[in-house]
Amino acid sequence: MRKKLSRHIGTITSGLRQNRAGGAALAVILLYLCATIFAEVVAPRDPSKTTLATLQPPSREFPFGTDDLGRDVFSGVVHGARTSLVIGLSVAVISGLIGSGVGLLAGYAGGWAGGWARGWARGWIDDALMRVTELFLTPPRFFLALVVAAIFGSSYTNLILILSLTFWPTTARLIRAETMSLRERDFILAARALGSSHARIMRRHLLPHLTPLIIVSAVVRTGNVILVEAGLEFLGLGDQSRVTWGYLLHNGQHFMRDAWWMVVFPILAISVLLVAINVLGDELNRLLNPKGNHVR
C-alpha cells in the first residue's frame, strides 16, 4: 500500500515537472496553503477590526483598501482563504471517505454472482445504497445545501457537515462504476479462488486500484466545495463570526460604485485559486486516470 502510494506520488511529480500548466497550478495552490497557514504573519491586521479609515482606496498601508467599516480588505482576503481551504479540504476528505466506502460496497456487493450476498440479498445492498445516492443527487446540490443551511444554521461546523452531505453521492457513484468494472477482472477471481475473504479483496486488491481515482476526485471536489461554499456565503448564509470570501463579496455588492476594491480583490483571489485547482485536477486526471471517465 505504501509502496503503491509513493509510486503515485512519483507519477504526479514527474508528470507535473514536464507540464508547465500543471506545475504552475500546483505552485499557486501551495502559495495559497502557505498564506493560509501563516495568515497572521502575512496579514497581521485583524480582518474584522473596524477602524475610522472607511472606504479607503488601495494604498501602501492598505494594499487592497478598506471597506465600509474600515476593515482591511487584504486581511479579509488572506483570512478568508483559510476558511475556504479548511472547509474545502475537510469536505473533500469526509465526503471522499463516505463516498468511497459506499461506492466500494455497492459496486462489490451489488448484483454479482461472485459477491458475498446470495439469493434475494444479491443486489439488494447495491439497490438500497444507490437509491439513497440518487435521492441526494436529484435536488440541485446548491439548493439542497442552501435550504439545509437556512434551516439548521450555517455555522462553520454546520457548513462542513451540510456540504459533506451534499457531496458524497458524486464520489459514491464514480467509485461504484469503477469497482464494478474492476471486480470482473481476472486477478480478483484469482484472489477469490485462493480463498481471500471479501474484506481482504476490497482492502488489498480493489482499494489500491481505486486510489488514483479517489485522489483525483478529492482534488476536483475541493474546488467544487469552495465554489458552493462561497455561493452560500454570497447569499448571506455563512458563519457570521468569520470573514470569508463569500461574505466579502456579499458585503461589497452595495458599494461597487464607490469602492470597487471591496469586490475586485476577493473575486481575483477566489478565481485564481479555483482555476488552479481546475487545471491541477485536469492534469491529475491525465496522469493517474488516463483511461477512465473524466472526473468533473
Place this chain on the structure above:
Amino acid sequence: MNLPPLHLLRFLARRLLQSVWLILLLIALNFLLIHLAPGDPVHLLAGQSGDEQYFQFIREKFGLDQPLTAQLWNYALNLARGDFGFSLAYQQPVLELVLSRVPATLLLMTAALLISSAGGILLGVEAARRQGSLFDRAVTAFAAISDAIPSFCLGQAALIVFALWLNLFPAQGMVSVGREMSGAELWLDVLKHLALPALTLACVQMALLVRLTRTQMTQVLNEEFVVAARARGVSERHLAYRHALRNAMLPIITIVGNEAGMILSGAVLVETVFAWPGLGRLMIDAIALRDYPVLLGLALLVSIGVVLANLITDLAYSLLDPRINHGARTTGARTTGA
C-alpha cells in the same frame, strides 16, 4: 398508426414510475427536514413572522398533534392539492408566488442557453477540427477558466466594468424605473437589462458545452464513416457540421438536459448580482425574512422540475437514438459541477 415497440413502452413505463417514486421520496425528505430542524416544526410550516393564533391554525391544518405517519400523509395530501404553503411576508400562496417569478428566470435561462449553445458548439467544433493548434489550446484554456470562476464573481466583475465604468449597460433590474414604456420601447429596455446577466450566465455554461462538443467531435471525427465521407471528397466544413456534429449532438443534448439543476443554480446566483426579479431574488428575500414556507416550497418545486427535466431528456434521447439499449440501466458517470 404504428405502435412503438414493446421494449420502448416498457422503458417509458419504468422511467415514469421511477420519476414518481423519486418525487415521493423528495417530499418525504422535505418532511424529514421540517421535523429534524431545531425548534417547533410549526415555525417551518408557518414562517417566522406569524402570531400565536396563526400558529394554532397551522398546527391544526397539519395535524401536528398526530403521529408522524399521519402527519406525513397529511403533508403529502396538501402538496397533491397544489397547496405548497402560504407566505405571510408576501400574503400569497407559495405556488402562486413561485410561478409568478418563473417567467423572468426562464427568459434569462433561455437567452443564456441560446448564446452558450451557439458559441459553445461553434468553438468546440472548430477546436476539434484543429486539435493541438494555438486556437484549440486557447479555447481549452478559456473553457478551463470560465468553468472555474464562480458565476457571481464573473457577474460582479462584468457589472463593475461594463455597467459602472464603461456605462454601456444598465446595472440592475429588468426595466428602467420611473419611465412609462410600452411595445417595442419596453422590449428594447428589457433587452438592454438582459444583456449582461445573460452573457455572464452564457459564459459559465459555455465551458461545459465547449468541453463536451470538443470531446464528442474528436471521437466522431475519427470514426470510419467520417473517413469514408472524406474519401468521397466531402468538404471538411460540410463533414464537420453536417456529418460529424449530427452524431455528436445527441450526447451533448443529454448531458445539458441532465445539468438542468446546475444551470438553474447558476441562474439564481447571477440573478442576485443583477437584481433580476426571478426565482433567485425570491430566494434571497426568503432567506433574509426566514420565510421557510417559500424556501421549502421553492426547493421542492425546483427538485420536481429537475426530475421532470431529466425524464424528458431521457425520453427524448431514447426516441431520437435508435441504438439505445432500453434493457440496460443508465449508469454512465454523469458530469457534475456545483
